[in-house]
Amino acid sequence: MEHKKKIKHIIILSAVFCILYLVLALRPTATELYFSPQWTVSIDSPVKNSPHEKSIPFKLGQKLGYFTEDGDILLCVTFPYKAVISEYGFSTFGTANRVSDFYSQKNELLFSADLQGFPYLSQDKAYVFLPGGTSFARCLPSGKEAWRYEYYAPVSAFASGDVSVCAGFADGKIMSFDDSGKITQDFFPGGSNYNVILGAGISHDGKTIACLSGHDRQRFIVSQEENNSSKIIFHKYIENETYNQVPVKFSADDSVVFYGFSEGLGLVNLRTHKSSEIKIKGRIIQIEESETTGFIFVLSRNGNTNTITVVEPFANRAAEFSFTAEHSFIHADGEDLYTGRDNKISKLTVSRK
Numbered sequence: 097m098e099h100k101k102k103i104k105h106i107i108i109l110s111a112v113f114c115i116l117y118l119v120l121a122l123r124p125t126a127t128e129l130y131f132s133p134q135w136t137v138s139i140d141s142p143v144k145n146s147p148h149e150k151s152i153p154f155k156l157g158q159k160l161g162y163f164t165e166d167g168d169i170l171l172c173v174t175f176p177y178k179a180v181i182s183e184y185g186f187s188t189f190g191t192a193n194r195v196s197d198f199y200s201q202k203n204e205l206l207f208s209a210d211l212q213g214f215p216y217l218s219q220d221k222a223y224v225f226l227p228g229g230t231s232f233a234r235c236l237p238s239g240k241e242a243w244r245y246e247y248y249a250p251v252s253a254f255a256s257g258d259v260s261v262c263a264g265f266a267d268g269k270i271m272s273f274d275d276s277g278k279i280t281q282d283f284f285p286g287g288s289n290y291n292v293i294l295g296a297g298i299s300h301d302g303k304t305i306a307c308l309s310g311h312d313r314q315r316f317i318v319s320q321e322e323n324n325s326s327k328i329i330f331h332k333y334i335e336n337e338t339y340n341q342v343p344v345k346f347s348a349d350d351s352v353v354f355y356g357f358s359e360g361l362g363l364v365n366l367r368t369h370k371s372s373e374i375k376i377k378g379r380i381i382q383i384e385e386s387e388t389t390g391f392i393f394v395l396s397r398n399g400n401t402n403t404i405t406v407v408e409p410f411a412n413r414a415a416e417f418s419f420t421a422e423h424s425f426i427h428a429d430g431e432d433l434y435t436g437r438d439n440k441i442s443k444l445t446v447s448r449k
Contacts, residue, residue, distance in 0.1 A: 129406065129415045134432075134443040137167040144168040151201055153181045156436050157423040160186055162201050163441060165432070171203055180217045187215040187222075196224045196235070207239035218256035225251060232263065234277065243277030253296035253307065253341065260302030264293025270307050272298055272321075281326045285309040285317045295355060297344030304329075304366070306344050306353045311337060316355055316362060330369050334358070345383045352410070354392065356380030361394055363411050372411035378403060384428040391446060393433060395426045404435065406446065 139159055151162040151170055160181045161172040175188040185206050187198045196209040198217070209215075209224060211233055216223040222235040226244070229251055233244035245263070253264035260280065262272040268291025272281040280302065284291065288310025295308040306318045314337040318330040334357055342356035355362045360376035361383070378398030385392050391414070392407040402424045405416040421437035428434075433444045 128449060130445075130447050130449050131415075131417070131433075132445040132447070134445060135167040136440055136442040137163070137169065139163075139169060139172050139436075139439050139441060141169045143171060145170070151183070152427055152429070152434060153183060153186070154425060154427075154436050154441060155179060155181050156425065156438060159439075160188075165429075165443070167441070167443065171201060173203060178214070180215055182217040182219055184217065184220040187217060189215055196222075198222055198235075207235075207237060209233075209235045209239045209241070211235070211241065216254065216256070218261075221256050221261075223254075223256070223261075225254075230265075234261075234275075243273075245271075245273065245277070253293045253344075255297045255344065257298040257302055257346075258300045260298055262296050262298040262305045262307075264296040264307050264309075266292050268292055268310060270296060270305060270309070270317075270319075272302065272305050274302060280321050281305055281319060283319070283326045285315065285319075285328070285331075287315050287331070288313045294338065294340070295342035295344040297346055297353060297355070299346045299350040299353075300348070301350060304346070304350065304353075306346070306355065306364075308334070308338075308342050308344065308355060308357065311339065314338075316357070316364070318353060318364060318366065330364055330366070330371070332362075332364075332371055340379060343380060343383050345385075347385055348387045354383050356383070360396075361405070361407065363407075365410060370410075374405070374407060374411055374413055376403070376405050381424070382426050384426050386428040386430060386433075386446075388430040389446065391428070393426050393428050395424060397424070402437065404433075 146168045148164040162170040177190045179188040185200050196211050196215045198206045200206050211224040214225040225232045231246040234242040236242045249265040249267035252266045260274050264270045268284050289312035291310050293307050297306050304320045309315050314334040316332050319326045319328045336358045338358040344355045346353050353364050361374045364371045376396050378396035380396045382395040394405040396403045400420050403418045406414040408414045425436040431445050433446050435442050
């Protein structure tokens, strides 16, 4: 009997070992992140009028323009003071502009707005920040003013979304407007000893806004429009505060909001209300999302050292690399990552294998 029990135990242990072996053998092996260089081109290359499905904007130093996925430079314009650019067009301006001119990707005048100030472009939406910095106006493609909002405190943060826009002010006020100019949210987050909005973002559906608010008990706050008022759905005190303006950006599906702070990147999952942080050296300049791969690309700068950090959902640092440049940008599209540094643009394919 004892011998039979030993044989039975051996058979059971062998069966368990075989099952574990099969399970482990069938599990996929760990994959690695690959950066495959595709091309590098100088923005001073001869301009080509090549057929293309879409063009990508760039701004590096005192030059801006457009290029294709294949690395053809479609336009390169030098500007003396400041400029804004989007997929829709661009505008250059000085300190004493009497009108605001907006140009197409082919450097043709789209329209002139009879407004003095600093232009702002987000996709095909044009705004002008009026003299004094406390007011702004929305411009129609005809050049006419659609609506404006006037206030007494300077605008300290601004973001335009698909169907709405939000603005933060130096006195700690945060607001959102729909495309017609109707106010949808309007409140003071408070909670700090010195109130100022240092960064603001708005969701694609226009119902949620987020901001970095205040000094001395600085907070990151997310609020939603509810019954014609604002409901704070998340807030978090920032331990090591920043005095700089920071980017705030919602993911493509509005499920996560990203923000810069003194020590790196903050993330808030708006479905679970859980938050996380990723330490990143330098000041965060840009946050880009690839809707195809789910990668988040973060461009940070510390002096002339620029670092690109790749983040995977929810808050996993997948990779990072650095380069030296005075001016830089990133643009994510599917598996492709475009990086600009001084007078060059490169294309990389980012994938897991």
